[in-house]
Amino acid sequence: MDQTGTDQPTATKLITSPKCAAQLLRAGKLVAFGTETVYGLGADATNARAVASIYQAKGRPSFNPLICHYASAQAAFEHVRANALAESLAAKFWPGPLTLVLPRRSDCPVSQLAGAGLPTLAVRVPAHPIAQKMLTLMGTPIAAPSANRSGRISPTRAAHVMAELQGRIAAVLESGACEVGLESTVLDLSSETPVLLRPGFITREILEFKIGQLNLAATPGTKPAAPGMLASHYAPSLPVRLNVAVPMLDEAYLAFGPAPPGALTFQLSETQNLTEAASNLFEGLHWLDEHAPRHGLAAIAVASVPEAGLGLAINDRLSRAAAPRG
Numbered sequence: 156m157d158q159t160g161t162d163q164p165t166a167t168k169l170i171t172s173p174k175c176a177a178q179l180l181r182a183g184k185l186v187a188f189g190t191e192t193v194y195g196l197g198a199d200a201t202n203a204r205a206v207a208s209i210y211q212a213k214g215r216p217s218f219n220p221l222i223c224h225y226a227s228a229q230a231a232f233e234h235v236r237a238n239a240l241a242e243s244l245a246a247k248f249w250p251g252p253l254t255l256v257l258p259r260r261s262d263c264p265v266s267q268l269a270g271a272g273l274p275t276l277a278v279r280v281p282a283h284p285i286a287q288k289m290l291t292l293m294g295t296p297i298a299a300p301s302a303n304r305s306g307r308i309s310p311t312r313a314a315h316v317m318a319e320l321q322g323r324i325a326a327v328l329e330s331g332a333c334e335v336g337l338e339s340t341v342l343d344l345s346s347e348t349p350v351l352l353r354p355g356f357i358t359r360e361i362l363e364f365k366i367g368q369l370n371l372a373a374t375p376g377t378k379p380a381a382p383g384m385l386a387s388h389y390a391p392s393l394p395v396r397l398n399v400a401v402p403m404l405d406e407a408y409l410a411f412g413p414a415p416p417g418a419l420t421f422q423l424s425e426t427q428n429l430t431e432a433a434s435n436l437f438e439g440l441h442w443l444d445e446h447a448p449r450h451g452l453a454a455i456a457v458a459s460v461p462e463a464g465l466g467l468a469i470n471d472r473l474s475r476a477a478a479p480r481g
Contacts, residue, residue, distance in 0.1 A: 168326040176328045177292035187302035187316045189330025190281040193309040195299030203266040212323040220271040221298040226290035231278040234263040250282035256343040269298040285330045336434035354468035391444035395477035402456035407447035411458040429465040
């Protein structure tokens, strides 16, 4: 056993074969893999012991549910009850960065632990070709939160995963840099009125143009209804201060547009392009968290990002990164 108390190996391998990844997953091992959003830490969703290993490897609270990834909408809807709205959204946005929360079917084989004991399940069909091939080879859903320790910055490259989870998981499937770089939008369709639980690349405006007005999730309590809803989440090891025009002398700077001279800076988007900023967000937090201490800096200051379109999702992640840590 390794330090997590699981039967995962003590050395994590970097692999390039989706077939090898599927074999490891079928054997109950943990494999991180890239999607268009971020790298996920995968386990066979029907294997309760493998799912438990995810929580152990991440140090993740057992009450925080996981997203189950499927090769197709048809496969996903065999495990959850899809209404007409879900079918319409799946036809429009799957494969892609949208997660739907729907009622579990009574014969759903997914481990109850993957859904944190809730009567619903969060499902999505990723667009990344490597993830698609692995899921097709698996033939069963893969439960996969982001491949980092709980509450830390989400990974967008294989190197981020290796740095976070080396020795805690079996392998990382090299999938290149994540194109979107921001977790999927999570939409709860389990009740009469759709609720946006987590903003993402598919923005509130895009969804409302398609299906009408959405409700927004209430402030998360102690038992989140979907992944990524804990108050403190996506956090670097350094404290984060938001809406800063000029950083203090002991702060590195996450810039959006003009940056002050002399500061250790990672630029989200010099032209203030929100799509570019979203794709660079986690890369920037990783980079500053690594390099700031080498320059004697003790915190990260973040420029203001507008609350519109993708800005809503970016600010959601930043507010959680800056939240008080329990």
